[in-house]
Amino acid sequence: MKAKLALLASGTGTNVRNIIAHFENNDAITVDCVITNKSDAGALNFALEKDIDAFVFSKAEFNDGSVLELLKERGVTHVILAGFLLMISPALVDHFKDRILNIHPALLPNYGGKGMYGMNVHNAVYENKESKSGITIHLVNEEYDKGKILAQFEVDIEGCSPEEISSRVRDLEQQYFPGVIEDYITAN
Ligand SMILES: Nc1nc2c(c(=O)[nH]1)N[C@@H](CN(C=O)c1ccc(C(=O)N[C@@H](CCC(=O)O)C(=O)O)cc1)CN2
Numbered sequence: 001m002k003a004k005l006a007l008l009a010s011g012t013g014t015n016v017r018n019i020i021a022h023f024e025n026n027d028a029i030t031v032d033c034v035i036t037n038k039s040d041a042g043a044l045n046f047a048l049e050k051d052i053d054a055f056v057f058s059k060a061e062f063n064d065g066s067v068l069e070l071l072k073e074r075g076v077t078h079v080i081l082a083g084f085l086l087m088i089s090p091a092l093v094d095h096f097k098d099r100i101l102n103i104h105p106a107l108l109p110n111y112g113g114k115g116m117y118g119m120n121v122h123n124a125v126y127e128n129k130e131s132k133s134g135i136t137i138h139l140v141n142e143e144y145d146k147g148k149i150l151a152q153f154e155v156d157i158e159g160c161s162p163e164e165i166s167s168r169v170r171d172l173e174q175q176y177f178p179g180v181i182e183d184y185i186t187a188n
C-alpha cells in the first residue's frame with residue numbers, strides 16, 4: 001500500500017525540506033502536505049517551492065478535530081513531526097496509532113518532556129556538561145517524548161557551545177531522519 005505523509009512543523013523547516021527531497025522520486029512513499037501552527041513557519045516556503053499543499057491551523061483547530069478531518073479526507077497514512085511544538089491530541093494519536101513519528105534533538109529519556117524543544121534542549125545539555133548529545137526518533141503517544149524509540153544517533157560535544165551542539169545535532173537529523181522514516185514505513 002502506498003504511504004502518504006503529512007509533515008507537521010512549527011519552525012524553520014530544515015527537516016521538512018530534507019524529507020521532501022528524500023522522497024521526491026519515491027513512488028511508494030510521498031509527501032502529501034505540510035501543516036503548521038505558525039503562519040511564518042519556514043516550512044511553508046519549502047512546501048510551496050515543491051508545489052506541495054501547505055496549511056496553517058490554529059492550536060484550537062489542532063485540538064477540535066479540524067486537522068484530523070483534513071488528514072482523513074486526504075488519505076494521509078503517516079504523520080511526521082518535524083519540529084512541531086504543540087501537543088498532538090489523543091484523538092489524533094488514537095487514529096494514527098503507531099503511525100506518528102517525531103524527531104527529538106537529544107538522547108531520550110534525558111532532556112525530554114514539556115519545555116524541552118529547540119535551544120532549550122541544547123542549553124540544558126550544555127549546562128549539565130554532557131560529553132555527548134544526539135537525536136532520538138520515536139513513535140508518538142499521548143505524552144511528550146515517551147513513545148517507543150525507533151532509533152538514536154550520538155555525537156561528541158566536548159567543548160561545544162549550545163550553538164555548536166545545535167549544529168552538530170542538526171547534522172544528525174539531516175543525515176538520518178528521512179531514512180529512519182522510510183525504513184519504519186517499509187517494515188510496518
Ligand atoms: N502527543 C505528543 N505530542 C507531541 C510530541 C509527543 O511526543 N507526543 N512530541 C512533540 C515534539 N517535542 C519534542 O520532541 C516537543 C515539542 C514541544 C514541547 C513543548 O514544551 N511545547 C510547549 C509549547 C511551545 C509553543 O507553543 O511554542 C508547551 O507544551 O508548553 C515539548 C516537546 C510534538 N508533539
Ligand SMILES: NCC(=O)N[C@@H]1O[C@H](COP(=O)([O-])[O-])[C@@H](O)[C@H]1O
Nearest residue numbers: 011012013014015083105116117118
Ligand atoms: N522537541 C521538539 C524539537 O525540539 N524539535 C526540534 O526542532 C528543530 C526544528 O528544526 P527545523 O524546523 O529546521 O526542522 C529540530 O532540531 C528538531 O529536532
